[in-house]
Each structure stands twice: as structure tokens, then as C-alpha cells.
Amino acid sequence: xxxxxxxxxxxxxxxxxxxxxxxxxxxxxxxxxxxxxxxxxxxxxxxxxxxxxxxxxxxxxxxxxxxxxxxxxxxxxxxxxxxxxxxxxxxxxxxxxxxxxxxxxxxxxxxxxxxxxxxxxxxxxxxxxxxxxxxxxxxxxxxxxxxxxxxxxxxxxxxxxxxxxxxxxxxxxxxxxxxxxxxxxxxxxxxxxxxxxxxxxxxxxxxxxxxxxxxxxxxxxxxxxxxxxxxxxxxxxxxxxxxxxxxxxxxxxxxxxxxxxxxxxxxxxxxxxxxxxxxxxxxxxxxx
Numbered sequence: 001x002x003x004x005x006x007x008x009x010x011x012x013x014x015x016x017x018x019x020x021x022x023x024x025x026x027x028x029x030x031x032x033x034x035x036x037x038x039x040x041x042x043x044x045x046x047x048x049x050x051x052x053x054x055x056x057x058x059x060x061x062x063x064x065x066x067x068x069x070x071x072x073x074x075x076x077x078x079x080x081x082x083x084x085x086x087x088x089x090x091x092x093x094x095x096x097x098x099x100x101x102x103x104x105x106x107x108x109x110x111x112x113x114x115x116x117x118x119x120x121x122x123x124x125x126x127x128x129x130x131x132x133x134x135x136x137x138x139x140x141x142x143x144x145x146x147x148x149x150x151x152x153x154x155x156x157x158x159x160x161x162x163x164x165x166x167x168x169x170x171x172x173x174x175x176x177x178x179x180x181x182x183x184x185x186x187x188x189x190x191x192x193x194x195x196x197x198x199x200x201x202x203x204x205x206x207x208x209x210x211x212x213x214x215x216x217x218x219x220x221x222x223x224x225x226x227x228x229x230x231x232x233x234x235x236x237x238x239x240x241x242x243x244x245x246x247x248x249x250x251x252x253x254x255x256x257x258x259x260x261x262x263x264x265x266x267x268x269x270x271x272x273x274x275x276x277x278x279x280x281x282x283x284x285x286x287x288x
Contacts, residue, residue, distance in 0.1 A: 002157075002233060003288040004149030005029040005061035005240070009141035013134045019071035021131055023138040027146065029286045030062035038066040042124035043131060050135055057139050058146075060240060060288045067131060069124075082116055089113060146288065153283050154233050157243075160280045161226050164250075164273060168219050171257070171269045175215065182262045215260050222253045222273075240287040247281045 007027040015021050035054060037047050054063065089110060111117055229246050232239050254277060258270030 001147065002150035002154050002239060003143075003146045004153060005146065005286050005288050006149055007142040007145040009138040009145065011134050011138040011141060013130060015127055015130055016071070019069070021127065021134055022068040022070070023131075023135050024064075024066045024068075025138050025142045026064045027058065027142060028062040030060065033058065033060050034062045036062075036064050038064075040067060040069050040124075042069070043067055043128070046128055046131070049132065053132070053135060054139060057143050058288075065135075067135075069127070080117070081111075085113070085116055086110060089116075150287065153287060156283050157229065157233055157280055160276050161230055163276050164222065164226055167269050167272055167276070168222050171215065171266055172219050174265065178262050178266065179214070215257055215266075218253050218257050218260070222250060222257075225250050225253070240284065243284045243287060244281070247277060247284060250277045251281075 005027055006029065007025070009025045010022070012020055012022040033055070035051060037050060039047060039050075050065065054065070090105075093105060225246050229243065232242055232246070251274060254270055254273040257273065258267055261267040261270060
């Protein structure tokens with residue numbers, strides 16, 4: 001079954017009085033697996049473990065994982081200002097030449113300077129297992145969303161495969177008539193020229209023309225590609241690259257069909273095929 005590369009998950013867990021762990025996972029389409037983590041400093045050492053866990057469930061796409069730890073602020077102990085650092089910053093600002101025009105310093109901007117606000121340290125070790133379990137739940141949620149989206153894409157691709165078969169069946173049904181009309185057209189041209197043609201040579205030329213506009217091989221290959229797409233959709237996993245390759249092959253056969261066209265309806269069928277294939281390709285770009 002297909003999996004989309006687009007998904008989102010948000011999982012939260014209370015881990016104490018006024019404390020909460022929250023995971024957010026966003027996934028987008030990408031050629032490869034590209035994972036980015038944003039973790040509190042206390043959890044940075046656990047990033048390799050989180051990556052291993054993610055790699056078991058997601059094989060392709062751009063994945064952004066954010067862990068947030070929030071707790072009720074204790075005004076006395078949780079937030080402290082490094083007054084010495086603030087004094088140093090003010091002193092450095094005062095050293096600017098008078099010719100340099102500076103706007104009044106906003107105290108809030110000073111608080112944003114790294115190290116000015118010192119938050120109290122906490123022991124994160126008891127939270128590791130809870131963060132790991134919560135991350136597993138978030139991965140399950142985003143995987144479920146990607147699977148649901150993949151099911152929708154599967155329905156669209158199956159419908160498009162049926163449309164392709166309808167087009168090529170119509171083209172194959174008309175081919176005897178197209179060949180007959182093309183041969184009659186060549187014979188009429190010779191009659192208008194009032195030239196005595198060697199019957200054997202004429203038959204050879206007409207046979208070459210028939211061979212030139214014959215599209216049985218192209219139709220057979222298109223049918224084969226459609227069968228492979230249907231089989232890939234239903235029976236294989238991590239199919240995005242394989243389906244993308246099959247779209248390239250389908251488009252190539254559709255172009256060949258157009259170049260061999262001997263009438264307007266066949267040309268229009270080639271154009272319709274390329275429109276259908278492009279719509280399929282747009283969906284497949286989001287398949288894992």
C-alpha cells in the first residue's frame with residue numbers, strides 16, 4: 001500500500017505538576033530521507049536514539065521533529081538574570097563612537113542575548129523514557145496520516161490507469177481503419193500524378209508506410225507499464241522512485257505514439273495520454 005510523504009502529528013503528555021512534554025512531527029515530500037530535530041539541550045544526547053526509531057517507520061521525505069518541554073515558572077528559582085553579563089553588554093554599547101546614531105536600547109532585546117536569562121537546571125533522565133514513548137506515539141500518528149493520504153493517492157492512480165487503458169483500447173480498435181485510410185491516401189496520390197508504378201515496388205512502399213505508422217508495440221508497452229504500476233501500488237512498499245521511473249517510460253511511449261500518428265484522433269489520444277500521465281506524476285511526487 002502506498003504511503004504519502006505528507007503528514008503531521010502533535011502529541012502531548014503531562015509529566016508532573018505543571019510540566020508537559022510535546023512532540024510535533026511534520027513530513028513533506030523529498031527525494032531522500034532528510035531528518036531534522038529540534039530538542040531542548042537536556043535531550044540532545046538522545047537524538048541518535050530518536051533517529052533510529054524514526055528510520056524504522058519513515059523511509060523517505062523531509063521530516064521535522066520538535067520536542068518541547070514546558071513547566072510552570074517558579075519566579076524565584078526558574079528564571080534568573082545574569083546581572084554581570086548585562087553590565088558588560090551595557091558597557092560595550094556605551095563604547096560606540098558618538099558619531100554612530102543608536103536607538104535607545106530596549107531592555108527586552110538585552111534579555112534575548114544568549115546567557116542573559118539563566119534557567120534553572122533540571123534532571124531530564126526520568127523524562128527520557130516518557131519522551132521516547134511519546135515520540136513513538138507521534139510516529140504512529142504521522143504514519144497513519146501518511147497511510148490515509150496514500151490510500152487516496154492509490155484511488156487516483158487506479159482511476160488514471162483505467163483512463164489510460166480506455167484511450168489505448170480506442171486507439172488499437174481504430175488502427176486497421178487508420179492503416180486502410182493511409183494506404184488509400186497514398187494510392188490516390190499516385191493516381192493524381194498519372195504515373196505507372198511498378199506493382200512490386202508499390203507494395204513494398206505501402207508496406208514500409210504501414211510499418212512506419214504501426215503502433216502495436218507502443219500500445220503493448222503502455223499496457224505492460226500500466227500492469228506494472230497497478231502491481232506496484234498494491235503489492236510493494238517504498239514505491240515512489242519506481243513509480244516515477246514508470247511515469248517517464250509511459251511519457252516516452254506517449255510521445256512515440258504521437259510521432260507515429262497518421263490521423264487527428266490518434267494525435268489527440270497521444271495528447272490525452274500525456275495529460276493523464278502528468279496528473280499521475282504530480283501525485284507520485286508525494287509517494288514515499
